[in-house]
Structure formats: C-alpha cells, structure tokens
Amino acid sequence: MTPAAPVLYSFPSTGDLSNSLADFILKAQREALEKRGKFTIAISGGSLPKTLTALIDKPGIKWNKWQVFYADERVVPLDDPDSNHKLAHDTLYSHVPLPASHIHTIDLSLADDLEELADAYEKELIREFAQKDSARFPIFDLVLLGTGPDGHTASLFPGHALLSEEDRWVAYIDDSPKPPPKRITLTYPVINHAARVVFVATGDGKKEVLKSILDTPEAGLPAARVRPAHPGQLFWFVDDAASSEVAYAKTAFKV
Numbered sequence: 001m002t003p004a005a006p007v008l009y010s011f012p013s014t015g016d017l018s019n020s021l022a023d024f025i026l027k028a029q030r031e032a033l034e035k036r037g038k039f040t041i042a043i044s045g046g047s048l049p050k051t052l053t054a055l056i057d058k059p060g061i062k063w064n065k066w067q068v069f070y071a072d073e074r075v076v077p078l079d080d081p082d083s084n085h086k087l088a089h090d091t092l093y094s095h096v097p098l099p100a101s102h103i104h105t106i107d108l109s110l111a112d113d114l115e116e117l118a119d120a121y122e123k124e125l126i127r128e129f130a131q132k133d134s135a136r137f138p139i140f141d142l143v144l145l146g147t148g149p150d151g152h153t154a155s156l157f158p159g160h161a162l163l164s165e166e167d168r169w170v171a172y173i174d175d176s177p178k179p180p181p182k183r184i185t186l187t188y189p190v191i192n193h194a195a196r197v198v199f200v201a202t203g204d205g206k207k208e209v210l211k212s213i214l215d216t217p218e219a220g221l222p223a224a225r226v227r228p229a230h231p232g233q234l235f236w237f238v239d240d241a242a243s244s245e246v247a248y249a250k251t252a253f254k255v
C-alpha cells in the first residue's frame with residue numbers, strides 16, 4: 001500500500017496547536033473506543049509532552065480507557081530528569097485520572113542487559129496487542145512523535161543501524177549520539193503500522209529540519225522515513241515559527 005501524503009497543520013501559537021491537538025486526540029480516542037473499547041497510544045519525550053496539556057481539562061477524555069506506551073525511553077531511573085516517563089508524568093499524568101497500571105514503563109531491573117530490557121518491553125506490547133505470531137506488528141491507535149534538529153525521531157538517529165530494523169517491535173541502542181546513550185525505541189515497522197502518527201514540532205530551532213523532512217524527504221532523515229501505510233495516516237502539528245521555511249502545502253485544521 002502506498003503511504004498517503006502527510007497532512008501539515010501549522011498554527012500561529014503553541015497554545016493553538018495544543019488545543020487543536022487535543023481535539024484531534026479526542027476524535028482518535030472516540031473512534032478507537034467505538035471499535036475496540038480502548039485507546040492505545042505511544043508517547044515521545046522531549047518537547048512533546050508539554051503540547052499535551054490542553055488534554056488535562058478536556059471533557060470527553062476517557063483516561064481509564066487509555067493504554068500508554070513510550071515511542072522511546074531513556075534507560076535511566078523513572079524519576080531521573082532524563083526519563084521520558086518522568087516528563088510525561090510531571091506534565092500530564094499527575095494532573096489526570098489515568099490509572100498507573102495503564103502506563104507501560106520499562107523494567108529497570110533489567111537495565112544491565114539492554115537486549116533483555118527491550119525484549120521485556122516488546123513482550124509488554126505483545127500482551128496488549130496480540131500474540132506476535134498472529135499479528136505481525138501492533139497497530140497503535142496513535143503514535144505521537146517529535147523530531148530533533150538532526151532529524152532523529154523516537155531514538156532512531158541518522159546513519160544508525162537501527163534504521164534498517166525490519167523484524168523487532170522494540171530495539172535498544174547503547175550509543176545514542178544524544179545523551180543519555182542507553183535507550184529503547186519502537187522500530188519503523190511498528191511506527192508505520194499505526195492507524196495515525198502525529199509529529200509535533202515547534203519553534204524557530206526546528207525550521208531547517210522541518211524543511212528537509214517535508215520538502216526533500218528523499219534526503220532520508222529518520223523522521224522522513226515515517227510513512228504509515230497499513231493504512232495509517234501521517235499528520236504534522238507545527239507552529240508557524242517551525243514551518244516558516246517549508247514549501248510543502250499546509251492544510252487548514254478541522255476536526
């Protein structure tokens with residue numbers, strides 16, 4: 001199946017972006033609950049969690065139906081300032097009635113063996129989605145991603161061997177060019193099987209990388225290789241500062 005062209009939404013402010021993203025997530029949640037009675041989502045770290053704060057008081061969000069995984073996680077204690085879980089906890093979970101048992105964190109008792117830790121997280125996904133034998137890859141209702149100025153997404157970095165991973169659901173990296181070095185990440189096959197993938201990018205510091213990803217995807221930056229097609233759809237939620245150099249056509253946002 002050929003991937004559909006990405007949809008680019010650009011907003012004058014991060015507040016507008018955050019409100020529209022909350023509307024989008026609410027709609028995705030409603031569709032998922034109608035079909036399967038639960039909402040499966042993968043969340044990134046970095047600048048992404050703070051754009052989710054408009055969800056906090058949003059009527060209609062059924063937090064007890066959410067199952068939350070991480071698009072990537074740094075292998076550090078869950079209360080370490082570098083932990084993506086801590087960031088999401090402080091920014092979002094601590095303000096909403098999301099049951100702790102629905103938040104799927106890494107098992108740090110395995111931190112000395114990254115392969116085992118990644119395997120254990122993959123098993124956590126298998127428990128939620130299906131047996132690996134019966135479903136080749138999980139289908140998340142929504143994967144939320146960011147991109148660094150170098151074009152990395154999740155913990156998929158430019159030039160890294162993990163970009164070619166075709167089999168595993170979760171992989172590890174112990175040489176991340178961005179600290180901390182030890183991380184786990186969802187792989188492209190998982191990201192590209194999602195029903196919806198949303199990138200969020202804000203600020204002047206992202207304008208060059210956004211131009212490369214959207215205007216010259218053939219340059220092959222890791223974020224440009226995200227092309228859900230099974231039959232998912234890719235959306236970009238950015239602010240006008242980040243999209244100021246982009247020639248790619250913008251779409252007016254409506255839910």
Ligand SMILES: O=C1O[C@H](COP(=O)(O)O)[C@@H](O)[C@H](O)[C@H]1O
Nearest residue numbers: 044045046047048146147148154
């Ligand atoms: O290291 C990471 O970086 C990316 C991008 O972060 P941002 O602060 O530039 O938005 C993030 O999406 C990822 O989850 C994180 O581990």
